[in-house]
Amino acid sequence: MAAISQPPDVEKPNISSSSSDNIYNKNHNTDADSKNDHPAPSEKIPSLDPAAENKLLLKLDAVFVPIIMLVYLSCFLDRTNIGNVRVAGMPEDIGASPQEFSTAVSIFYATYVAFESPWAILLKKLTPRVVLTSLCVIWSLTTIFSGFITNVGGLYAARLVLGACEGGLFPGLNLYLTMVYKREEQARRVSYLFVCAALSGAFGGLLAYCLLKMDGVGGYAGWRWVYIIEGIFSFLIAFLIWFGLPNDPSNAYFLNKEEKAMMRVRALQRAQYMGSEEFSWDEIWTEFKDFKLWISGAIQFCQDILLYGFSTFLPSIITSMGHSSIEAQYLTIPVYILGGIVFLSLAFISDHLCIRGPFILFANVFGIVGYILIICPTANGVKFFGTFLCAIAVYSGPGLNLTWLNVNVAPHYRRAAxxxxxxxxxxxxxxxxxxxxxxAPYLLGNVFSVGALGLAQILIVIKWLYIKRQNAWKEKILSGEVPDKRKVKTGDRELDFKYHL
Structure with missing residues (x-):
């Protein structure tokens, strides 16, 4: 069967034209597809051979996914290695008190959050290759120079610069994924990023364990070598970004002529989801008035308390259970690996079913139980088992919630905002x-985290009910039961755009 079967007048589809997301070959519609997408009858949409499209997806994954994973792995390593060096004597060497060290951890996010939205909006204008490569080079050099700091002021400065650069990476990579994949293909690809966060914990613990043995080499403490070596690793990754991630994925260097034609067809199928290439402030202001955005941000705040508290301080939490600093480094490895494996599994199922919210609720239950085991006066072995349960919620919650927003907002600039x-x-x-x-024993942090999980569960249910109501309202308008009095009717507000629950 030919890879593409299409009418002559759509040889080169107009990508910016309005059409339903994932208007797909009828022979390939799954139940999830049919529930979430309604083709516009006036559109002449090319048809793709499912086998050929699957082959194309494998090729895209084989090239893009390893690069994106390595980039995020290096980013998260450079962000969280402060937790590894904390138990290796860094605060004492630079004269940082516990309060000053906590401040150093926190101020990273001052510039991180300030620069996230601007970088996301500027990504397409400045091009992904320029933005992502530049950011990677700067944060890599900052990490290397962190190995030479001698006082708290130097640590503060390094963390602020690191935050300003890394703030653009995660939104940038997410937007890049939306330029390549359809809505129902995204959760598993976003999951690769969060798996890298888990792997950075496992790999970071193992790497720190090895690098700390370099203590005294060249006259430098082991914790300094952690920064220097990991920074050099990140710097090398910048070359992968420049040469491996084209600004236009549909014209990627590794695609042949037929595959590029298939990418154009996929772009037409995603036209409603991607929208116009022209920047529009109206789209951004429209999104800021969207209830989905605000409640999704509140859920992400609750979930990220776990992500950043757990990923940064897990070595310290394990040390508080009676283990040495060296033991704490390698004991983090299986915890992170389990969190990554479970998240990958949930993401694959979530994509297959096009269901998001219930999987976040499910993962969070494990986190609640895990934190309770750590908080209660149980044996250290039980507490350590609790960290495995926490890891399931730590990565699955933020990752699936982010995907839940990704697939339910259109077009591009509304989604970027x-x-x-x-x-x-x-x-x-x-x-x-x-x-x-x-x-230690970090009772406040663990109690706060389990409370955040409980609040997240409530917010997830509210968001799920709201989205379900919006889908039902669209169905009533389509059937003529109620008049359409909505002010915004484009992008994800179009009647044939069905939100994923």
Whole structure:
């Protein structure tokens, strides 16, 4: 069967034309597809051979996913290695008190959240290659120079610069994924990013364990080598971004002529989701008035308290259970690996069913139980088991919630504003995390985290009910039961755009 079967007049589809998201070959519609997408009858939409499209997806994944994962892995390593060096004597060497060290953890998020939305909106204008490569180079050099700081002021400065650069990475990578994949293909790709966050914890613990043994080499303390070596690793990744991530994924260097034609067809199928290429302030202001954005940001804030508190302070939490600083480094590895594996599994199922909210609720239950085990007067072995349960919620919650917003906002610039602002709201949790995890046994931090999970569960239910009501309202308008008095009727507000629950 031919890869593309299309009428002659759509040989080169107009990507910016209005059409339903995922208007797909009828022979390939899954139940989830049919529930979430309604083709416009006036559109002549090309048809893709499912086998050929799956082959194309494998090729896209084989090239883009490893690069994106390595970029985010290096980013998260450079952000969270402050937790590894904390138990290796860094605060004492630079004369930082526990309060000053907590401040250093928190101020990273001051610039991180301030720059997220601007970088997300500027990504397409400045091009992904220029923005992402530049940011990676600057934060890599900052990490290397962190190995030479001698006082608290130097640590503060490094963390502020690091935050300003890394603030653009996660929204940028998410937007890049939306330029390549359809709505129902995104959760598993976003999951790769959060798996990298988990892997950075596991790999970071293992790497720190090895690098700390370099203590004294060249006259430098082991914690300094952690910064220097990990910064060099990130610097090398910048070359991968420049040469590996084209500004126009549909014209990628590794695609042949037929595959590029298929990418144009996929772009037409996603036209409603992507929208106009022209920047519009109206789209941004429209999104800021969207209830989905605000409640999604509130959920992300609650989930990120876990993500940043757990990923930064897990070595310290394990040390408070009676383990040495070296033991704490390698004991984090299986915890992070389990969190990543479970998140990958949930993301695959979520994409297959096009269901998001219930999976976040499910993952959070494990986190609540885990934190309760850590908080209660249980044996240290039970507390350590609790960290495994926490890891399930730590990565699955933020990742699936982000995907939930990604797939329910259109077009591009409305989505860019949504992702940037949601991450801005969510990442202010990093400031909180740095203040609640101060002294062992970190009771305040763990109690605060389980409370945040409980609040997140309530907010998730509210968001789910709201989205379900919006879908039902659209159905009533389509059937003529109620008049359409809505002010905004474009993008995700179009009647044939069905929100994922």
């Amino acid at each position: 949504a992702i940037g602002f949601q991450q801005t709201l969510g990442n202010t949790a990093g400031v909180v995390a740095g203040q609640i995890y101060r002294t």
